[in-house]
Amino acid sequence: MDLTVVAYVIYLLISVALTVWVARTLSSNGRIFLADVLKGDEKLAExxxxxxxxxxxxxxxxxxxxxxxxxxxxxxxxxxxxALSVKLGVVLLVLGVMHLGNVYVLNKMRRRGLLERHQTPPVPPQAWTAPAAGL
Known part of the structure; x- marks a missing residue:
């Protein structure tokens, strides 16, 4: 068998395995962030x-x-x-950038959700008071 074909097969096997591993890691850990961002709506987070x-x-x-x-x-x-080291190195760098991008976006979403929660008053207004006369 031609060594170029062997390089292709090894490259595809390792790249697909790495992609699946990173996706599963993101999925299992990202679910927690999404549930927090979506205010506990587990179904929507999933x-x-x-x-x-x-x-x-x-x-x-x-x-x-x-x-x-x-x-x-x-x-x-x-x-x-x-050939494999160059190809796999580039794939690892792309996976790393995608991973960091996902973590960044999830963190931004989580922070926005936390800020929104802190902007709403903890207790709704109980009554209305008229302004004082002469002001």
Whole structure:
């Protein structure tokens, strides 16, 4: 078998496995943030979490497949490792950026929800007082 094909197969296996692992990690830990942001609405948090995971898969797997083609043919074991290291390194960097982006967005959403909660009075107004005369 051609070493370029071997590089493609190894690249796809590792990249897809890494994408699945990161997506599962984001999904399980992001659910907590979403539930907090959505004021305890677990059903809505689960739905939004699922949509975010699907989007994450689409973007990352799309990138992995677009980045599959090697510029040069792999002719020896050294070339195989070099091609894999470059491709997997770029995939890891993209996954890391996507992960940090997701964490950033979830944190912004959570902070906004916390600020909104603190802006509402803890007790609704009990009565209305007319302004004093002469003011």
């Amino acid at each position: 739905a939004v979490n699922h949509l975010l995971v699907v989007g994450f898969y689409l973007v990352n797997l799309g990138f992995v497949t677009l980045y599959l083609k090697a510029a040069d043919a792999v002719t020896n074991a050294r070339g195989l490792f070099e």
